[in-house]
Amino acid sequence: MMIIKIGGxxxxxxxxxxxxxxxxxxxxxxxxxVHGAGWTRDKVAAQLGVKVRLITSPSGIESVFxxxxxxxxxxxxxxxxxxKQITALLIGQxxxxxxxxxxxxxxxxxxxxxxxxxxQRSKTKLVTGNxxxxxxxxxxxxxxxxxxxxxxxxxxxxxxxxxxxxxxxxNDTAIAAMAKVLPVTTIVSLFEAxxxxxxPDNPESLIKQIDKxxxxxxxxxxxxxxKKKVLGAIKAFEYGVKRIYWGDGRVKQPISSLxxxxxSVIE
Amino acid sequence: MMIIKIGGxxxxxxxxxxxxxxxxxxxxxxxxxVHGAGWTRDKVAAQLGVKVRLITSPSGIESVFxxxxxxxxxxxxxxxxxxKQITALLIGQxxxxxxxxxxxxxxxxxxxxxxxxxxQRSKTKLVTGNxxxxxxxxxxxxxxxxxxxxxxxxxxxxxxxxxxxxxxxxNDTAIAAMAKVLPVTTIVSLFEAxxxxxxPDNPESLIKQIDKxxxxxxxxxxxxxxKKKVLGAIKAFEYGVKRIYWGDGRVKQPISSLxxxxxSVIE
Numbered sequence: 001m002m003i004i005k006i007g008g009x010x011x012x013x014x015x016x017x018x019x020x021x022x023x024x025x026x027x028x029x030x031x032x033x034v035h036g037a038g039w040t041r042d043k044v045a046a047q048l049g050v051k052v053r054l055i056t057s058p059s060g061i062e063s064v065f066x067x068x069x070x071x072x073x074x075x076x077x078x079x080x081x082x083x084k085q086i087t088a089l090l091i092g093q094x095x096x097x098x099x100x101x102x103x104x105x106x107x108x109x110x111x112x113x114x115x116x117x118x119x120q121r122s123k124t125k126l127v128t129g130n131x132x133x134x135x136x137x138x139x140x141x142x143x144x145x146x147x148x149x150x151x152x153x154x155x156x157x158x159x160x161x162x163x164x165x166x167x168x169x170x171n172d173t174a175i176a177a178m179a180k181v182l183p184v185t186t187i188v189s190l191f192e193a194x195x196x197x198x199x200p201d202n203p204e205s206l207i208k209q210i211d212k213x214x215x216x217x218x219x220x221x222x223x224x225x226x227k228k229k230v231l232g233a234i235k236a237f238e239y240g241v242k243r244i245y246w247g248d249g250r251v252k253q254p255i256s257s258l259x260x261x262x263x264s265v266i267e
Numbered sequence: 268m269m270i271i272k273i274g275g276x277x278x279x280x281x282x283x284x285x286x287x288x289x290x291x292x293x294x295x296x297x298x299x300x301v302h303g304a305g306w307t308r309d310k311v312a313a314q315l316g317v318k319v320r321l322i323t324s325p326s327g328i329e330s331v332f333x334x335x336x337x338x339x340x341x342x343x344x345x346x347x348x349x350x351k352q353i354t355a356l357l358i359g360q361x362x363x364x365x366x367x368x369x370x371x372x373x374x375x376x377x378x379x380x381x382x383x384x385x386x387q388r389s390k391t392k393l394v395t396g397n398x399x400x401x402x403x404x405x406x407x408x409x410x411x412x413x414x415x416x417x418x419x420x421x422x423x424x425x426x427x428x429x430x431x432x433x434x435x436x437x438n439d440t441a442i443a444a445m446a447k448v449l450p451v452t453t454i455v456s457l458f459e460a461x462x463x464x465x466x467p468d469n470p471e472s473l474i475k476q477i478d479k480x481x482x483x484x485x486x487x488x489x490x491x492x493x494k495k496k497v498l499g500a501i502k503a504f505e506y507g508v509k510r511i512y513w514g515d516g517r518v519k520q521p522i523s524s525l526x527x528x529x530x531s532v533i534e
Contacts, residue, residue: 016529042345047315072348080347081339084370084425084433091373092431098372098409103351104365106353106358142365142418149412158351165349176448263311 001030001184003175004088004255006190009038013250014044014089016192022212025152032143032178033090033097033154034170037082038138038225045073055118055127061227065116066132071158074168078156080105087154100158102113102135103131103166107229108174109137110159110167132168135159135177172232180239187241188258189229190249195264201228211265212237212244235264243267268297268451270442271522273351273353274458275303275338281356287522292419299366299410299445300357300421303438304349305492311348312340314361317464322385322394328494332383332407333399333435338425341435345423346370356422366420369402369426370433376428377434395524402426411471439499447506452510454482455525457497457516462531467493477533479504481509500533510534 002024006017025031043050050073053065064070083099088099110133110199118125145152159169178184198205198221210218215234222230233244248254249264257263271288292298297363312319317340321333321522331337350366356411357364369375377400385394413420426436440456465472467490482501489497514530515521524530 040389044315048311075351076343076347078347079351080343080345082343084346084368086434088370088427088431091370091429091430093425096372098367100365101351104367105354105356141416145412145416149408151409159360160355163360164355164357166355233417 001032001159001182002186002188003032003034003178003184005171005175005187006033006035006093007189007190007249008038008040009192009249010039010080011192012079012190013254014086014138015233016252017092017254020088020253022090022095023228024255025095030147031152033152034171035072035082035086035087036166037078039158040077040082041073045070046261053117053263056120057059057081057262058098058119061117061231062224063170064134065118065127065130065170066149066224068105068131071131071168072164074158077157083154083156090152090154094261095152096150097154099154101156102169105139105142106137106160106162107139107142107155108135108157108159108169110134111136112159112161112165112167131166133159133161135169135174137186138178138181140181143178147237153219170232172228175231175237176235176239179236180243184236184240187236187244188255189244189246190254191246192248192250194248194262196226196244207264209262210264212266218226268299268449269453269455270299270301270445270451271455272438272442272456273302274490274516275305275307275349275424276459277306279457279461280518280521283519284516284521285353285356285360287520289357289362291522293358297414298419300353300419301438301442302349302353302421302423304345304423307344307349308340311344311508312337312454315340321378322383323387325384325386325391327386328498329491330437331435332385333393334396335398338398338435339432340423342433345425350421350423357419357421362419363417364421365413366421368423369441371428372406372409373404374406374409374422374490375402375428375436376406377425377428377436377443378403379400379428379434384445398433400428402424402436402441405445405448407445407448410445437495437499439495440502443499443502444514446503447510451503451507452497452509454500454503454511455522457510457521458513458529459515459517461515462513462527463493475528476530477531479533482533503514
């Protein structure tokens with residue numbers, strides 16, 4: 001089984017990506033699409049006057065602070081706009097795609113972390129009212145049920161608690177949680193860079209081959225969201241994933257070019 | 268099988284409605300929830316500066332003109348905000364609800380009507396660029412697949428063409444299309460009025476019992492969205508539905524009070 005992760009950047013080539021996803025699916029590859037919508041979220045938040053506030057955990061991981069207003073924007077953009085856009089593109093390619101969030105059928109059951117630490121320069125502050133959490137249980141049955149009947153699941157955050165609280169969650173961690181309970185061997189992650197860059201500002205610094213045991217060594221070089229991708233990848237290998245591709249989602253053949261050696265391969 | 272239609276008005280009591288839906292489901296009633304989001308759509312459209320333009324068909328039916336901008340708002344509010352809100356409320360009640368749009372798995376396959384007539388006072392104009400259409404095929408297999416495994420489908424517009432065009436569609440007509448291919452015997456429709464009012468401005472004018480064969484007689488009295496409900500009901504009876512309840516979704520026990528005789532019953 002393969003998971004294809006489509007980032008939420010502005011310039012991702014969704015038509016090209018979905019054409020290649022459809023081809024893999026029609027060749028019999030069992031796969032799940034997981035996607036982000038970060039750029040769309042920030043754009044709609046700005047239009048609605050909702051502030052997107054970043055917080056930094058004591059270990060240096062940056063995330064968006066998910067208050068109630070932002071969660072509304074989150075649902076509008078992840079669950080609404082982008083999920084249905086990708087699903088419809090796949091339908092147009094003849095694939096019976098079904099768009100879901102982690103809420104649906106308790107697909108991604110989360111434990112809410114209402115209180116967070118935010119590290120700002122020299123001091124660390126306690127922040128409350130956070131609607132985000134960690135995926136603690138994946139409904140693998142629902143995914144298999146759909147896939148066995150020929151439906152391709154297109155999944156995105158948010159997740160949900162058993163009490164019905166909708167909570168933001170990190171897609172890369174959720175992907176690792178899915179790898180734990182599903183026979184996922186390969187993850188393809190598409191974003192707005194040619195792969196893992198030793199220097200994020202220099203596209204020439206692409207690292208093509210990465211040993212999975214050396215992933216922790218990448219953490220000091222990884223900036224922003226890339227840190228989460230590295231942490232998610234470490235977890236995914238623990239849960240039995242054999243190979244992860246990181247590459248450019250803006251090009252004409254985003255997936256097949258990765259299989260032909262563009263981008264980074266972690267094994 | 269029962270369809271419960273939750274209107275998109277501002278004052279619908281979603282917590283109370285979902286508590287009663289959950290109880291019916293847990294008692295073994297097979298059911299589908301279909302919902303609107305009209306009030307939320309108009310509010311978000313106003314916040315984003317998107318104009319909601321009403322057009323009137325030559326036969327006097329009012330609809331929203333669905334251009335590209337409005338379709339984005341449509342996805343944000345129907346597929347995003349409200350669909351996941353209702354789904355999460357049901358999850359909180361212990362129901363494995365799965366929120367879907369007509370796009371997902373080609374659930375509501377539509378034929379797009381790109382060109383419309385708009386009747387304004389004395390003249391009728393041709394309007395192009397409409398992203399709306401009529402549901403021509405329902406994926407009953409997907410609904411049964413989910414329901415057989417204990418998942419309650421929570422469905423909303425939009426629909427989709429086989430080419431992957433996302434199109435707005437009327438929920439009441441889509442409900443009739445579902446009744447055609449599924450063994451639906453009962454429809455419960457909840458909105459912001461005590462039932463069918465002979466005079467829309469007078470809550471005392473509630474008609475409690477309506478003969479299904481007399482539905483066309485209600486058309487001249489029906490205003491705005493109520494016209495569509497009457498037309499949808501006529502179709503639903505043609506397709507084998509036995510009983511339709513129309514009633515108030517703002518009260519404490521919206522569904523059980525209808526079963527006890529509040530509201531309008533059409534048989």
